[in-house]
Amino acid sequence: MSTTATVRPMADIGTMLRRNLRHAQRYPGLSLGALGMPVIMILLFGLVFGDTFSAGLGGGANGFDYIDFLTPGILLMSIASGTMSPAVAVCMDMSEGIVARFRTMAIFRPAVLTGHVLGNVLVTIVSLALVVGFAILIGFRPNASVGDWLLAAVLLIGLTIGLTWFAIALGLTSKTPEGASNVVLPISLLLPFLSNTFIPLEAMPSGIRWFAEYQPFTPIIDSLRHLLLGTPMDSSSGWLAAAWCVAIAVVGYFWAQSSYNKGTVA
């Protein structure tokens, strides 16, 4: 009877997603950390450091509102810091016998990892909504149409999918969960901090500025500011932002799948 079973991708991905959500419910530490950190960042930089940063950047008088400047970058930071939990979860999964069991079953091959990605996308969407909510509470005043919001959402979710696949690939190459949490640090710390999240590129020392200018977060943040606040941007930034999201997703996806299938009969 079971030899005639056909592979059903959607059903299997759904099953794996439910498994990951159940895990998040049973072991909430990882997801709560991922939800709480960006909220703390927006409050800390928006309320505590905001005035000083704003004054240092010559703002205030000419209508420069730091919380408006800050929020798009913190949204990316939420996505970036959210990649730690799937990387660790995948690494833990691989060290357990259950994934070996999945690999000997006639289930849609990419379902196990896709379940992790979708689970993290859902958690990240909650996290992004929380950040936007708190930002509005402390003075974020976006000036965007419904279409702008939708484009911004597509960009944010696209980046989340891409970075999560990438982080999962890193998690698969790590031998221990501790290793997995270290190996994603460049994504979760370096990219958000060494970008134009907190200060404009012009205010940076030249070496760091060079890095910030060419790394993926900067054009994505520029595009978000443009969409949500109507700030001017280079016409190329939007395409660059989309290209980065697609490139990260494609590399992450194939790298993760090939690590997952390494040495087995695919």
Add this chain to the structure above:
Amino acid sequence: MSAAIDVRGLRKSYGEKLVLDGIDLNVAEGTIFSLLGPNGAGKTTAVQILSTLVAADAGEIRVAGHDLHQSPEAVRAAIGVTGQFSAVDGLMTGRENLILMADLHHLGKQEARRRADELLEQFDLADAGKKLASTYSGGMKRRLDLAMTLVGRPQIIFLDEPTTGLDPRSRHRMWTLIRELVAGGVTVLLTTQYLEEADQLADRIAVLDHGRLVAQGTAEELKRLAPGGHIRLRFTSPEEFTLAGQVLPTAVPNPEALVLQVPNDGSVHALRDLLARIDDASLEVDELTVHTPDLDDVFFAVTGQPRSEEVTAR
């Protein structure tokens, strides 16, 4: 289709280390086949390859009538695997683990629950069904593991050391469960390092050592391969021991223990014969034990010898 598993010339190396050195296996449908061997013999690797988890370097493999290289998905649909390390999800309850398996077999919501509850009952886990699997004892985890393997009603089941680390009572429970499976028509390939387990369960046994099959047959056939039974004679003094060695020239001496092993089939006739010779020579024997051949003898006979002789034993 009479062979559930048919393997020719299976080879696998990890880097420089040769793990499986060209093994041939044929497992008939509806039987229990045991791969017996010490740690590091290649048992787990063999199971990993046959269950599509690890790719072989060479060899023709057919499982449930499907070529493993060409149609691994068809093989996966026909098999169930319970590995050496528990493959249960510790963050889910026993029942949720079973429902997870049922969902992956697309049984449908109603049937999934029904099957989960049925298996919990059958495996004596009904009371623990709502507890997280991570809180289960070793024996319970192993039972849940096997129950999860059975959710999709596989035709062929691989059990990699199913009772390693279990206490004697849990082990006997597991044996009963495995026998019940085969009564239901399933084929079982199990690996074990316990001779007793292979003897108790298996229709056929293959002895694996350093990646080679050094013997294959029924438990009875294998026992006939052993050098045979012997009488063990222990002496108190070296003088008696030396004298006995001269009287019984076919005996294998062990001077440190003052023990002679005299080849003997254990029959009353052969025993009376030996006793008569001991009497005639007035030998002082401290202790006499009769040793009939068992799988232990087979095991050491076929694994404890130099490689050249192992090959001829095949």
